[in-house]
Amino acid sequence: MPDVAVLGGGLSGRLIAWRLARAGHRVALYEQGESSGRSAAAWVAAAMLAPLAEAANAEPLLVELGAASLKRWAEWLPQLPQPVFFQRNGTLIVWHAADRAEWPLFEQRVRVNAPVTMLHDGIVALHGAQVTQAEPALGMRFHDARLLPGEGQLDNRQLLAALGAALDELHVDTHWHTCVREDALPAAGLVIDCRGLGAKQAWPGLRGLRGEVARVHAPGIGLSRPVRLLHPRYPLYIAPKQDDHYVIGATEIEGEDMSPVSVRSALELLSAAYSLHPAFGEGRILELNAHCRPTLPDHRPALSWDGASVLRVNGLYRHGYMIAPEVAHEAVALAHALLEAQVRDLDGFDAWRAASRWPMLYRAAALQPCSTD
Ligand SMILES: Cc1cc2nc3c(=O)[nH]c(=O)nc-3n(C[C@H](O)[C@H](O)[C@H](O)COP(=O)(O)OP(=O)(O)OC[C@H]3O[C@@H](n4cnc5c(N)ncnc54)[C@H](O)[C@@H]3O)c2cc1C
Numbered sequence: 001m002p003d004v005a006v007l008g009g010g011l012s013g014r015l016i017a018w019r020l021a022r023a024g025h026r027v028a029l030y031e032q033g034e035s036s037g038r039s040a041a042a043w044v045a046a047a048m049l050a051p052l053a054e055a056a057n058a059e060p061l062l063v064e065l066g067a068a069s070l071k072r073w074a075e076w077l078p079q080l081p082q083p084v085f086f087q088r089n090g091t092l093i094v095w096h097a098a099d100r101a102e103w104p105l106f107e108q109r110v111r112v113n114a115p116v117t118m119l120h121d122g123i124v125a126l127h128g129a130q131v132t133q134a135e136p137a138l139g140m141r142f143h144d145a146r147l148l149p150g151e152g153q154l155d156n157r158q159l160l161a162a163l164g165a166a167l168d169e170l171h172v173d174t175h176w177h178t179c180v181r182e183d184a185l186p187a188a189g190l191v192i193d194c195r196g197l198g199a200k201q202a203w204p205g206l207r208g209l210r211g212e213v214a215r216v217h218a219p220g221i222g223l224s225r226p227v228r229l230l231h232p233r234y235p236l237y238i239a240p241k242q243d244d245h246y247v248i249g250a251t252e253i254e255g256e257d258m259s260p261v262s263v264r265s266a267l268e269l270l271s272a273a274y275s276l277h278p279a280f281g282e283g284r285i286l287e288l289n290a291h292c293r294p295t296l297p298d299h300r301p302a303l304s305w306d307g308a309s310v311l312r313v314n315g316l317y318r319h320g321y322m323i324a325p326e327v328a329h330e331a332v333a334l335a336h337a338l339l340e341a342q343v344r345d346l347d348g349f350d351a352w353r354a355a356s357r358w359p360m361l362y363r364a365a366a367l368q369p370c371s372t373d
Contacts, residue, residue, distance in 0.1 A: 002028040002173060003339055005188035007180045009033070010040030011320045012313050013194035014163035015328040020335060021170035022079075029172055030186060032179040032198065037160035041196055044213060044291035046239045046247040047156035047321040048226050049073065052122050052148045053091045054319060055113040056106050061300060061360050063114050065323040070152055072325035077154070081169055082162035085155035085242050087225065092135055094142040095230040096275065102230035103146065122150060137221050137277055153226050153239050156321065185310065189339055192331065193312040196294040197256065203314055208256035208292030211318070212265045213249035216273070218283030220244070229276055236272040245286070248273045252293075252318070261288040293317050301327050303334065304363040307346050311335060330358055 002025075006017040009031030021027045033039025051058075051066025058066075070088070077084050095102050111119060124147040132139025134147055167174055182201045185191050193199050200206050223240040239247045251265045266288055273280040296302055296315035301323060304312045313331050316323065334352060337343045343352050353362040 001187050001189065002026045003189045004028070004335060005030065005186040005191045007185070007191065007193045008040075008195035008198060009035075009174070009176070010037060010194065010196055011042035011160075011324055012196075012316060012328060012331075013192075014160065014167065015324055016192055016194060016313065016331050016335075017172055018163050018166050018170070019328055019332045021167065021172050023332065023336065025336075025339070027170075027172045028175065028186065028188065029167060030175045030178045030180045032177070035164050035174070035176045037157070037164070040160070041211075041291045041293055042156055042160060042320060044211065044289045045156050045321060046213060046226075046237065046249050047154050047159070048091070048237065048239050049152040049154065049322050050091050050148070050226065051322060052110060052114055052118055052151060053093065053228055054322065055118075056109040058113060058319065059300070060113050060115065061358070062319055062323060063118065065301070065326045065358065066319065067118060067150075069323050069325040070150070072329065073152070073154065076325060077159075080162040081165045082158070084158045084162050086152065087154070088150070088152040089225040090147050090149040091151040092138070092225055092227045093146045093148065093230060094131075094138060094227060094276070095144075097143070099231055100144075102232060103144075106230055107146075118150070123148060135223060135225070135227070137223060137279075138227070141277065151226070154321065155241050189309070190335055191310045192335060193310060193314070196314065196316070197292055199294075199312065199314055202312060203296065205297040206314060207254075207295050207297075209295050209317070210253040210255055210257050210290060210292050211250040212253075212261045212269065212288070212290045213247055214261075214266065214269045214273075214285060215287040215289070216246045216248060216280065216283040217286055218244055218246055218280050221246075221277050221279045227276065229272055231272065234268045234272045236269065236276075238273055238276060246273070246280075246283070250318075256292050258290060258292060261290050293320075301361060302363045303327070303331055303361050305334070305338070305343075305349055307349070311338065326358065327361065330356065330361055
């Protein structure tokens with residue numbers, strides 16, 4: 001019997017299984033889809049690591065988790081057996097002249113949610129030639145911009161592949177194409193449920209938020225960092241990956257519709273990209289993808305323990321990549337404490353939570369998962 005059975009081989013499941021195996025635990029991983037990770041929200045995501053830009057819509061907990069996770073990504077990624085494109089070149093925020101009222105609104109929201117330490121040198125105003133200098137392709141089209149220099153991004157699919165290789169290297173017992181039902185959890189010292197939306201039965205209020213993205217090959221534009229286009233109706237980002245590939249996203253639509261990208265969304269995404277730079281018009285659409293972000297009612301990530309042998313990690317919403325290292329680090333530390341019987345009961349769990357760097361990650365009893373529908 002393994003020490004730990006991890007359910008779900010998307011972002012959080014792979015990351016947690018890797019860290020546990022690296023720490024010497026015997027780990028099994030169960031994933032309903034194939035080893036590439038194609039079934040996960042993590043496969044579709046743009047994988048931007050942008051805590052300050054996200055502060056426009058995310059509460060301080062997420063912003064701080066994101067900032068701490070950026071440091072942890074930098075430390076963890078070189079430990080993987082395969083290279084993963086990882087960039088800390090900042091985020092550029094632009095807007096068309098007609099939408100100039102959008103920046104002050106965006107900035108106000110960022111300043112409410114971001115800690116003062118992140119705001120210091122965290123937003124750099126660029127005008128005229130400075131925009132060209134930062135992003136030559138955009139200088140002629142945007143007179144004003146803001147650079148958030150501390151932010152980053154990574155290549156999500158390279159990461160999933162590298163984590164898969166790391167699991168093999170560490171002899172994790174991987175079970176691909178294996179769907180785990182709530183009433184038939186595998187035997188293990190501890191089960192860690194990272195099934196994202198697949199864990200709905202266990203999480204009251206867990207819901208999906210549909211997101212759609214386009215992947216485009218557009219040589220000759222040469223963006224060097226993710227760009228966010230502020231717009232009252234179609235806020236959009238374009239994340240340049242390697243080899244002139246761009247991820248253009250993302251819609252956010254209530255509901256768990258996993259059907260293909262709608263014509264309306266494709267028009268919005270691609271038109272906004274074209275308005276950012278006309279050379280996107282000659283780009284080639286490689287993929288149009290949709291998936292749903294696993295989201296709890298308060299839009300926060302959560303770690304929950306059932307008082308026995310199941311630990312659950314969920315609610316990564318639109319910030320999975322941005323916050324996953326800190327969430328995984330916390331989950332792995334708690335798993336270790338449970339396996340070593342340092343935490344034995346709910347009082348011990350409360351004490352653990354109180355001593356944690358991120359006590360708000362742990363679920364209060366009222367929101368703890370129940371085992372029925
Ligand atoms: C369009 C879009 C864009 C995004 N962009 C970003 C971004 O730029 N930055 C960012 O930080 N985040 C982004 N995200 C969010 C990020 O992708 C998610 O937060 C993250 O993937 C959630 O991780 P997870 O491991 O909880 O779930 P998932 O990655 O969905 O993994 C869950 C896994 O569990 C498996 N599973 C489900 N049920 C079962 C079962 N019964 N048995 C076995 N396996 C099961 C699934 O097949 C899946 O592989 C985006 C998401 C979307 C959809």
